[in-house]
Structure formats: C-alpha cells, structure tokens
Amino acid sequence: MIHNKYVMNKLVLFDIDGTLITAGGAGTRSLNRAFHELYGIGEAFRTISMAGKTDPQIMREGLKLNGLDHLDGNVDKMIDQYLFFLKEEIENPMRHIMPGIQESLDLFGDNGMTIGLLTGNLEKGAKIKLDPFGIFDYFNSGAFGSDHEDRDELLPIAIEKYKKQGLEFSPKDCYVIGDTPRDVQCAKVHGAYCIAVATGPYSVEDLRHTEADIVFESLEDVDSCYSFIVNH
Numbered sequence: 001m002i003h004n005k006y007v008m009n010k011l012v013l014f015d016i017d018g019t020l021i022t023a024g025g026a027g028t029r030s031l032n033r034a035f036h037e038l039y040g041i042g043e044a045f046r047t048i049s050m051a052g053k054t055d056p057q058i059m060r061e062g063l064k065l066n067g068l069d070h071l072d073g074n075v076d077k078m079i080d081q082y083l084f085f086l087k088e089e090i091e092n093p094m095r096h097i098m099p100g101i102q103e104s105l106d107l108f109g110d111n112g113m114t115i116g117l118l119t120g121n122l123e124k125g126a127k128i129k130l131d132p133f134g135i136f137d138y139f140n141s142g143a144f145g146s147d148h149e150d151r152d153e154l155l156p157i158a159i160e161k162y163k164k165q166g167l168e169f170s171p172k173d174c175y176v177i178g179d180t181p182r183d184v185q186c187a188k189v190h191g192a193y194c195i196a197v198a199t200g201p202y203s204v205e206d207l208r209h210t211e212a213d214i215v216f217e218s219l220e221d222v223d224s225c226y227s228f229i230v231n232h
Contacts, residue, residue: 010229011169012108013118013142013158015178016126018051018200020101023129024094026086027121031058033089034081038074041066051201052182054120054145055082079122079146086128097133098199100219105138107226114167117142118154118176118186141165151186175229177219184210193232195225 014020017027028045035044044062053061059078063070108115116139119126123144130136141161143154155176159169176187179200187194188211196212197219198204207215214228 009169009173010113011116011159011162011167011174012113012229013116013155013174013176014139015176015180015183016117016119016121016129018179019098019177019183019197020135021097021129021133022095023090024092024096026089026092026095026129027055027125030082030085030089031062031078033085034078035062035066037081037085038077039066039068052120052151052178052180054149054151055079055122055125056145056149057120057151060149083122083124083128086125090128090132095132097135098197098218100222100225102135103222104219104225105135107222108229109138111226113229114162114169115139116158116162117144118158118178118183119143120145120151122146151182152189154186155190155192175232177225179207181207181210184212193229195228 017023031045032043036042044066048058048061050058056075059075060070063074068074105115117126121144123146126144127136143158147157148154155174162169171190171192174192175195176183176192177195179197180202184194184196194212196207196215198207199218204215204217216225219225
C-alpha cells in the first residue's frame with residue numbers, strides 16, 4: 001500500500017482500555033483497594049459495569065451504591081487512593097498492548113496525522129497505564145475523565161486543547177477509535193467519525209449494531225484502518 005506522507009488535518013483519538021491496551025484488571029483492583037482503604041468495604045465495584053465510563057463516574061456510582069455521600073469530597077479522596085494503588089497494580093503479568101497498536105501509532109504519526117487520547121481515564125491514570133508500554137509520548141494531548149465526568153463532553157474539550165496549540169480541527173476532522181458503544185456515541189453525538197474495534201468486551205456483531213462508521217476485529221489490519229481515515 002502507498003502511504004500518503006501529507007495527510008494533514010486528521011485528528012485520531014484513541015481510547016485506552018480495551019483499545020490501546022489491557023491493564024490486566026489493574027484499574028478494577030485499584031478501585032476496590034481504594035474503596036476498602038477509605039471505607040472498609042471490599043469488592044465495592046463488583047456489580048458496576050465500567051466499560052466506556054469515566055473514572056469519576058465509576059467512583060461516584062460506587063459511592064452511591066454503598067450509601068456514601070458522593071458530594072462531600074469523597075470522589076477526590078477516591079482519586080488520590082486509586083492512583084496510588086494503580087501504580088502498584090499496573091505491574092502485573094496480564095497487561096499487554098493490543099494487536100496492531102504499535103504499528104498504527106507509527107504509521108499514523110509518520111504520515112502526518114495528529115494522534116491524541118479520548119479516554120475515561122484520569123490523565124494521571126492514563127500515563128500510569130501507558131508508560132509501561134512506552135507509548136504515552138505518542139499522544140501530545142487529548143481529553144480525559146479528569147476533564148469532564150460525561151464522556152460525551154470530551155471531544156469538544158480535546159478539540160479546544162489542540163486549538164490552543166495552534167491546531168484547528170472540526171468534528172469532521174476527528175476519528176475516535178474505541179471498543180465500546182460509549183466510544184461510538186461520544187464521537188457521533190458531535191458528528192465525528194468512529195472506528196470501533198472488538199478488542200474489548202464487545203463483539204464485532206455488538207459494535208455493528210452501533211453507529212460506528214466501520215468495525216474491525218482489531219487494528220492488526222492497519223492499512224485498512226489507515227485507508228478509512230485517509231478517504232473520509
């Protein structure tokens with residue numbers, strides 16, 4: 001395949017968990033440990049669906065579910081404890097980078113695309129999760145759960161951050177790559193493109209029932225993903 005060395009004004013925003021990497025359960029374990037440390041309650045998040053949600057949203061749901069005040073500084077306390085434990089829990093043998101990710105990051109970056117993050121992770125948590133794989137520095141900006149609790153608000157935040165760097169993007173210049181229906185929704189609500197990958201908890205068939213523009217088993221088919229971005 002011939003790659004275009006002059007693909008400009010394309011902003012590709014990656015989700016993290018289930019898309020770029022799997023953290024081997026580090027996030028869930030860290031949340032449960034933080035809750036137990038602060039409130040003496042074990043396995044507090046066992047019944048909460050986390051896929052595609054922001055970290056503050058998940059923490060707030062955990063506090064409500066266990067009858068605790070979610071407005072009295074408890075989310076901030078949870079954030080501090082969670083990040084503390086995440087630094088320990090990320091050091092596990094089950095973590096790994098997803099297929100095709102390293103190749104995609106190199107290809108997109110080498111061909112002039114701007115690469116960022118759009119994730120429910122806290123910004124500090126994103127760095128903790130991605131640093132072991134040596135890929136955090138591929139992303140010079142983006143939007144995080146620490147920017148807004150509602151994932152649907154993150155794309156405009158990312159665009160505004162890039163604007164401050166002198167890079168102008170409209171939603172139609174943006175391509176969100178994620179593994180959940182929430183990733184799809186947060187792109188489509190603003191008129192951006194969404195590339196869905198079945199490397200997380202949802203199957204190809206599940207993701208085809210969303211408004212995703214295209215669905216891949218994984219990003220191992222790097223050239224097809226690249227071609228979609230170039231031609232849309």
